[in-house]
Amino acid sequence: MIEQKQLEASIAKAAADVRANNPLAGSITNTVTIDFVANAQLAVGGSAAMVYLPDEGETLVAAGGAVYLNMGTLFPIYEETIPRTAAAAQAAGKPWVLDPVGIGIGSLRTKLLSELKQHKPAIVRGNASEIIALAGLWGLEGTADDLSRARGVDTADTVEAARAAAIALARYTEGAVVISGESDLVTDGHSVVISHGGSALMGKVTGFGCSQGGVLAVYATQTDPFTAAVAAVNHYNLAGVAAAAAADAPASFKVAFIDELFRATPEAVAGNSIEIQEA
Ligand SMILES: Nc1ncnc2c1ncn2[C@@H]1O[C@H](COP(=O)(O)OP(=O)(O)O)[C@@H](O)[C@H]1O
Ligand SMILES: Cc1ncsc1CCOP(=O)(O)O
Numbered sequence: 001m002i003e004q005k006q007l008e009a010s011i012a013k014a015a016a017d018v019r020a021n022n023p024l025a026g027s028i029t030n031t032v033t034i035d036f037v038a039n040a041q042l043a044v045g046g047s048a049a050m051v052y053l054p055d056e057g058e059t060l061v062a063a064g065g066a067v068y069l070n071m072g073t074l075f076p077i078y079e080e081t082i083p084r085t086a087a088a089a090q091a092a093g094k095p096w097v098l099d100p101v102g103i104g105i106g107s108l109r110t111k112l113l114s115e116l117k118q119h120k121p122a123i124v125r126g127n128a129s130e131i132i133a134l135a136g137l138w139g140l141e142g143t144a145d146d147l148s149r150a151r152g153v154d155t156a157d158t159v160e161a162a163r164a165a166a167i168a169l170a171r172y173t174e175g176a177v178v179i180s181g182e183s184d185l186v187t188d189g190h191s192v193v194i195s196h197g198g199s200a201l202m203g204k205v206t207g208f209g210c211s212q213g214g215v216l217a218v219y220a221t222q223t224d225p226f227t228a229a230v231a232a233v234n235h236y237n238l239a240g241v242a243a244a245a246a247a248d249a250p251a252s253f254k255v256a257f258i259d260e261l262f263r264a265t266p267e268a269v270a271g272n273s274i275e276i277q278e279a
């Protein structure tokens, strides 16, 4: 199990490095929340670029330190763009982050998510229902293939109910998995970190999950997937608490949240309340 002081030091360094290096993490992401993803990436210190076409995805892999693939709103061209971009990242040894938004909706999404198994994302991020459904679709041990639980893009399960699925995914990818929710769970298949904070208002604005995925990719440019995952999730939880002190309704909360992502210091990100458990 990872030691807390050592993890905090690695998180503080990752947050400081993101600020110092302004790293690019390109995205192929949905059209609902694309603006929020880019602005969150910039607010934490990263750089954003959003594309749709296959050769552009490959170009962003080459140009950046990581790439973010979010399945939220699919177009026919994505049948080419998404696997080619994931394959390019894997071939280049660059981390890529998968958000299986809306898993269970439509045949193209199921086909693409099945194909992506072979390219092993460095970080998988989803809400509890998405993580359970992905582990089942990938046929991982102890999980059930049941896409019928999918109901849209919001969760119908608790974070704890998805714990075993997240651990199975992390052991398969040898990367990190994030389950978002009231408290977020991060695992590398050996340790589990529960990160506290945030606000219920984060569930009342679309894009908090997607933008967390973009920020995970920014952090993944600077450190290993597990440290990157805890750092990004901590950064989100810290900013969520601070934004809730400044705003009490969804639209103003979103604005305050982007400001608080920007204001958060590396030390505060590292000091966000976490619990470390055995997987
Ligand atoms: N009730 C809550 N309390 C605190 N934070 C929350 C709550 N609901 C969601 N969040 C936060 O909102 C972000 C998005 O999570 P979630 O709503 O689970 O994702 P998605 O939008 O993919 O369903 C995460 O940072 C998560 O910690
Ligand atoms: C509403 C919606 N529909 C397709 S993608 C999307 C955005 C989902 O964003 P998030 O999961 O971050 O709230």
Ligand SMILES: [Mg+2]
Pocket: 101, 126, 127, 153, 209, 210
């Ligand atoms: Mg989501």
